[in-house]
Amino acid sequence: MRCIRDQTIAKDQLKRLSRRTTGEPQRKAIQAVEEILENVRVNGDKAVKTYTQRFDGFLPDPISIPPQTLKQAWEETPEALKSALQLAHRRISDFHSRQKPKDLSYEGLHGEVLARRWLPVEKAGIYVPGGRASYPSTVLMNAIPAKVAGVKRLVMTSPAGATGxxxxxxxxxxxxxGVEEVYRIGGAQAIGALAFGTESVPKVDVISGPGNLYVTLAKKSVYGQVGIDSLAGPSEVLIIADHTALVEHVAADLLAQAEHDPLASAILLTTDDNLAKSLPSHLEAQLKDHPRAEICKSSLSDWGLIVVCKSLENCIELSNAFAPEHLELLVERPQALSEKVKNAGAIFLGPWTPEAAGDYLAGPNHTLPTCGTARFSGALGVETFLKTTSLITFTQNALEATEAAIKELAHSEGLHSHAESVNIRSNKQAN
Structure with missing residues (x-):
C-alpha cells in the first residue's frame, strides 16, 4: 500500500480510486453488455442458456430451481449456521420494519384533500452475486426489505458453479x-431476463442487488424499462484512525474489504504516523496462510492507500470528497466526528463496530453506494420496492378559490385547454 503525506497528492489518489471501473475496460464491457441484452430481449431463454454455458460452463436446463430444493438446502444446513442466519434475519427484519414510510393525507386551505399513498411494486428481481464467493447475506439484505414493503412476488437469480x-x-x-422463485443464471443475461422477461423468467418491476461490472452496466442500461436500486461498483472501506486505534484492528478491517475482489479498495486516513508505519507489517502477518491472500494482495497493491493527515478535520475533508461506501471511525470520540460526515453509505463507530457486523446482521442494509455515489444516494431499503401515488380531491369551493391562479399559469405556458378545463367547470368563458 502506498503511503502519502501530501494532502494534494492524496486528493488526486482518492479521485483515482473512485474511478477504478472507468476507462477502456468499461467501454469494451458496455458494447458486450448491449449485445447480450438485445439477444436476451429477442431470443429469451435460448440466449440466456447460451451465455450461461459460455460464461459459467454449464447449460441451465431447466433454468429454475424447485422450491423443494431450496427447502432441502435449509434442512441440510448445519445448526450453527441456521442459527446465525435466523439471527441475521430477525435483526434485519426488525430494522427494516421500522423504516416503512407512512401514507399522508391532509385538508388544504380551501377544503381540498391532498394525499400520498405508498404502494409496493408487484414483482421484484433480486440479483445475488456468485463467482469468487457466495453471499447468503445478500439474499437477506434484498429479500427482507422487499417482503417488508409488501412485494407479492420475489424472483431471485444467482450464477451457479460449473456443475450447475x-x-x-x-x-x-x-x-x-420466503423466496420461492430462484433461477441459476447470472451476469448481464440474468439482468436482461429480469428486465424483459423470457419463457422461464418473469419480467419484474424493480431489480436490486450488487454484481460485477457487467451486471452493473446491464442494470444501468435497463433502467427505465425497470427500476433499479443503485449502480453498485466494487466494494470499498475508508478508515479514519487516531492514536487510540489498534493497528491489528485496522489491518484486519482493511483485509476484510480487500478479500472481496481485486478491484476492492481499502483506505486508511490517520493522524498517527506510528500507525501508518507499522500497518504494512501487520497486514503481511495477517496475510500469512490467508485463503484469499492473492485477491487481498492485488487489491491492496492496486487500490489500497495510506494517508497521514495533520488533523482529523483533514481526514474528514478527504473522506467527504471520496464519499466512501463504508466508513469506519476508529478514533477517541467517534460520535462527535460522525456529525461532521457528509457523504458515506454507512458509518461504523468505535473499536467494537467492525464493518463485518454491518455486512451480516447489525440491521441496516449492506447494499450501499460505491465509487463516490454516496454523495447523492444511500442504502437499499424498503423504499426501493415502493412507489408513491398522489391523491387530489378538490371541492367546487377549492377550485373556484384557485381557478384564477390556475388559468394564469396555464396561459403563461400557452396551454389553452388547461385553462378551459377550469373555465368550463365554472360555466365561464375565457376572456
Whole structure:
C-alpha cells in the first residue's frame, strides 16, 4: 500500500480510486453488455442458456430451481449456521420494519384533500452475486426489505458453479426469506431476463442487488424499462484512525474489504504516523496462510492507500470528497466526528463496530453506494420496492378559490385547454 503525506497528492489518489471501473475496460464491457441484452430481449431463454454455458460452463436446463430444493438446502444446513442466519434475519427484519414510510393525507386551505399513498411494486428481481464467493447475506439484505414493503412476488437469480449447482447456503437463505422463485443464471443475461422477461423468467418491476461490472452496466442500461436500486461498483472501506486505534484492528478491517475482489479498495486516513508505519507489517502477518491472500494482495497493491493527515478535520475533508461506501471511525470520540460526515453509505463507530457486523446482521442494509455515489444516494431499503401515488380531491369551493391562479399559469405556458378545463367547470368563458 502506498503511503502519502501530501494532502494534494492524496486528493488526486482518492479521485483515482473512485474511478477504478472507468476507462477502456468499461467501454469494451458496455458494447458486450448491449449485445447480450438485445439477444436476451429477442431470443429469451435460448440466449440466456447460451451465455450461461459460455460464461459459467454449464447449460441451465431447466433454468429454475424447485422450491423443494431450496427447502432441502435449509434442512441440510448445519445448526450453527441456521442459527446465525435466523439471527441475521430477525435483526434485519426488525430494522427494516421500522423504516416503512407512512401514507399522508391532509385538508388544504380551501377544503381540498391532498394525499400520498405508498404502494409496493408487484414483482421484484433480486440479483445475488456468485463467482469468487457466495453471499447468503445478500439474499437477506434484498429479500427482507422487499417482503417488508409488501412485494407479492420475489424472483431471485444467482450464477451457479460449473456443475450447475447453486450454493447451498444461498438457497437456504432464499428459503428462510420466503423466496420461492430462484433461477441459476447470472451476469448481464440474468439482468436482461429480469428486465424483459423470457419463457422461464418473469419480467419484474424493480431489480436490486450488487454484481460485477457487467451486471452493473446491464442494470444501468435497463433502467427505465425497470427500476433499479443503485449502480453498485466494487466494494470499498475508508478508515479514519487516531492514536487510540489498534493497528491489528485496522489491518484486519482493511483485509476484510480487500478479500472481496481485486478491484476492492481499502483506505486508511490517520493522524498517527506510528500507525501508518507499522500497518504494512501487520497486514503481511495477517496475510500469512490467508485463503484469499492473492485477491487481498492485488487489491491492496492496486487500490489500497495510506494517508497521514495533520488533523482529523483533514481526514474528514478527504473522506467527504471520496464519499466512501463504508466508513469506519476508529478514533477517541467517534460520535462527535460522525456529525461532521457528509457523504458515506454507512458509518461504523468505535473499536467494537467492525464493518463485518454491518455486512451480516447489525440491521441496516449492506447494499450501499460505491465509487463516490454516496454523495447523492444511500442504502437499499424498503423504499426501493415502493412507489408513491398522489391523491387530489378538490371541492367546487377549492377550485373556484384557485381557478384564477390556475388559468394564469396555464396561459403563461400557452396551454389553452388547461385553462378551459377550469373555465368550463365554472360555466365561464375565457376572456
Amino acid at each position: 449447482a447453486l450454493n447451498k447456503t444461498v438457497m437456504a437463505a432464499a428459503h428462510l426469506s
